[in-house]
Amino acid sequence: MKTDILIIGAGVAGLFTALKLAPARVTILTARPLGEGGSSPWAQGGVAAALAPGDSADLHARDTIAAGAGLVDEDAAQILCTDGPARIEDLVAFDVPFDREPDGALKLGREAAHSRDRVVHASGDQAGAAIMSALAAAARRAEHIAILERMIVEDLLLDGNGAVVGALVYDVAAGRRETLSAAATALATGGLGGLYAVTTNPVRAQGHGLAFAARAGAVVRDPEFVQFHPTALDVGSDPAPLATEALRGAGAILIDGTGRRFMADYHADLDLAPRDVVARAVEAERNAGRGAFLDARDAIAGAFPEKFPAVFAAARDADLDPRREPLPVAPACHYHMGGVRTDDRGRSSLDGLWAVGEVASSGVHGANRLASNSLLEALVFGARAAADIKQTRLPAPAAADAPADRIALAPQPAPQAAQARLRNAMSAGSALIRSRASLERVDETIDAIGAAAGMTSGLLSSLTTARLIVAAARAREESRGAHFRADYPETDDDAVHSECQLTRRNEPFPSTDAVEVARVALKKEQEPA
Numbered sequence: 001m002k003t004d005i006l007i008i009g010a011g012v013a014g015l016f017t018a019l020k021l022a023p024a025r026v027t028i029l030t031a032r033p034l035g036e037g038g039s040s041p042w043a044q045g046g047v048a049a050a051l052a053p054g055d056s057a058d059l060h061a062r063d064t065i066a067a068g069a070g071l072v073d074e075d076a077a078q079i080l081c082t083d084g085p086a087r088i089e090d091l092v093a094f095d096v097p098f099d100r101e102p103d104g105a106l107k108l109g110r111e112a113a114h115s116r117d118r119v120v121h122a123s124g125d126q127a128g129a130a131i132m133s134a135l136a137a138a139a140r141r142a143e144h145i146a147i148l149e150r151m152i153v154e155d156l157l158l159d160g161n162g163a164v165v166g167a168l169v170y171d172v173a174a175g176r177r178e179t180l181s182a183a184a185t186a187l188a189t190g191g192l193g194g195l196y197a198v199t200t201n202p203v204r205a206q207g208h209g210l211a212f213a214a215r216a217g218a219v220v221r222d223p224e225f226v227q228f229h230p231t232a233l234d235v236g237s238d239p240a241p242l243a244t245e246a247l248r249g250a251g252a253i254l255i256d257g258t259g260r261r262f263m264a265d266y267h268a269d270l271d272l273a274p275r276d277v278v279a280r281a282v283e284a285e286r287n288a289g290r291g292a293f294l295d296a297r298d299a300i301a302g303a304f305p306e307k308f309p310a311v312f313a314a315a316r317d318a319d320l321d322p323r324r325e326p327l328p329v330a331p332a333c334h335y336h337m338g339g340v341r342t343d344d345r346g347r348s349s350l351d352g353l354w355a356v357g358e359v360a361s362s363g364v365h366g367a368n369r370l371a372s373n374s375l376l377e378a379l380v381f382g383a384r385a386a387a388d389i390k391q392t393r394l395p396a397p398a399a400a401d402a403p404a405d406r407i408a409l410a411p412q413p414a415p416q417a418a419q420a421r422l423r424n425a426m427s428a429g430s431a432l433i434r435s436r437a438s439l440e441r442v443d444e445t446i447d448a449i450g451a452a453a454g455m456t457s458g459l460l461s462s463l464t465t466a467r468l469i470v471a472a473a474r475a476r477e478e479s480r481g482a483h484f485r486a487d488y489p490e491t492d493d494d495a496v497h498s499e500c501q502l503t504r505r506n507e508p509f510p511s512t513d514a515v516e517v518a519r520v521a522l523k524k525e526q527e528p529a
């Protein structure tokens with residue numbers, strides 16, 4: 001099969017990029033039916049943009065840089081925040097039903113670490129679902145877009161010069177592998193929360209796109225920065241239902257089992273402190289036996305079903321009523337700040353490969369993403385990647401052979417037992433609090449899983465991405481943003497990126513010493529927050 005432009009992934013980033021590529025011919029690959037299986041429909045918080053009087057792109061950028069703990073690229077943040085309002089206008093044109101004030105103006109909320117009200121929502125806590133529904137409908141109508149469903153990507157294809165020229169895919173309906181050649185390929189495969197035992201992401205989201213890029217030779221930046229949302233509902237579900245940060249923005253508070261507000265013990269901004277601070281505070285209260293609960297009885301009360309229908313439904317499914325009782329919460333893996341290193345046009349370090357959305361590291365999140373900047377990043381840099389691809393003189397799609405070592409693997413997900421073992425190991429040793437000893441234990445588990453029988457294409461990708469996270473976390477001997485080392489609790493004076501590459505890409509799976517981690521200074525000095 002051949003196509004001019006290939007987009008791998010059909011969440012907000014992939015769909016918006018495809019729509020912005022018009023009239024160029026685009027093929028979108030999605031492993032499940034369009035609109036199912038990804039993280040985008042689950043996004044509750046909303047989209048941040050400087051839309052209100054008294055707000056500005058500069059203020060939004062300042063908040064973004066401050067949240068990123070020294071590792072935000074200032075130029076990228078300025079692009080994100082300057083282009084943000086226009087991307088909201090795009091969504092309005094696609095008929096996204098954002099919440100509005102009585103006078104028709106967009107209703108703006110505030111979330112943690114924002115200095116202004118600038119987050120637009122849809123039906124309270126259903127922004128992701130509303131945006132996905134609108135974009136999916138637009139993509140199905142678009143004559144320039146072909147959508148191939150139930151196509152599982154297993155790897156990228158390279159030409160003799162190391163440029164990306166398409167993908168190796170497994171056609172579920174036909175039951176066979178195919179090579180799909182493309183003149184330009186954009187990864188939009190989302191995050192990796194499914195690598196952890198407690199996550200708000202779909203379990204299938206295990207960072208496979210990151211593994212594809214790394215095996216092709218791309219630079220992966222800052223994979224150690226994994227954000228844990230502080231308020232997932234602690235009701236025993238997998239994945240864990242999310243209790244959006246907008247609840248705390250609306251006045252809900254965190255309390256322990258006695259009803260005491262505990263965030264005053266941890267940060268001056270109380271319940272709206274940066275996510276890494278709140279997540280570790282919640283974990284500390286739980287570990288101390290005091291418990292952690294989100295109390296919305298006074299702030300939201302009877303309006304809960306209308307304002308936050310998704311959270312209300314999840315609570316009711318667990319026989320909880322947030323109008324009358326606090327909700328038990330726990331930190332859960334939620335978002336990956338690292339990813340395939342890209343420039344401000346979405347270009348990776350490999351010719352022919354762009355990356356957009358959560359799989360990319362565009363420079364805007366640094367060590368700790370600012371709330372509701374994730375959907376915005378997908379929109380802003382998806383549009384920029386589309387513009388760059390359209391103005392690039394693309395070669396004709398080149399045929400390429402699939403890697404022989406990938407063909408030898410069973411085209412299947414990770415076996416359930418191996419997947420559970422990996423998820424438990426990552427949660428125990430490479431989650432909120434890390435140390436050299438805990439990370440070494442994760443590496444040992446990855447080795448043991450890789451050495452056992454039953455390697456599949458899905459398991460290979462999961463192990464590869466887990467190895468990248470652990471390697472970078474071991475190399476970063478400091479605590480910064482979402483990365484906390486119990487044995488190195490201080491933050492270094494100099495902020496540097498971790499840039500990772502696989503040095504031996506044809507191993508059955510990457511050994512510990514096959515990940516080369518370079519320490520790279522910021523592109524330019526950041527002003528103090």
